[in-house]
Amino acid sequence: MAQRLLLRRAWTLSAKGIRPLPVYRATASFSSSSPPLLSRTSRASPLPLLRTPRRGVCFNVQDHDDFTERVINSQLPVLVDFHAQWCGPCKILGPRLEKAVGKQKGRVAMAKVDIDDHTDLAIEYGVSAVPTVIAIRGGDVIDQFVGIKDDDQLDSFVSKLIGQ
16 A cells, blocks of 8 residues: 555656756865855766765774784874774764864874774773774874864874874
């Protein structure tokens, strides 16, 4: 019965000639000072829809050797986000950290370490609660915090890491 009603509504809308909503695409490149201009296009347009700007260098640590190569031996300062899939505050902090790192335009990297997969790294760096964020520059721990911070605190934490 419900399927018949749904089909009848779809047929009625198509019979009335109701057109789909227009799709908008960017006509100018992204810049930090102004939003992109939008223009109306048809649904059949082969041009790409709005793209999000690149967020910077962010990667998941695969194993201890990967951590050593990409974090300890990195030329860039690195924020290491120790998190867990089951952690609610980690799910809130992760995107905020990515945003703070993205504002630095490639001057800092971000490594994500799942403590359930890499318990050895969590023990090595004394992680006893998640989320824990550790700032590493030249292989040395510069600073760290546990828990959630607001956006201003994260920006100042990242700025301290890169030496501003």
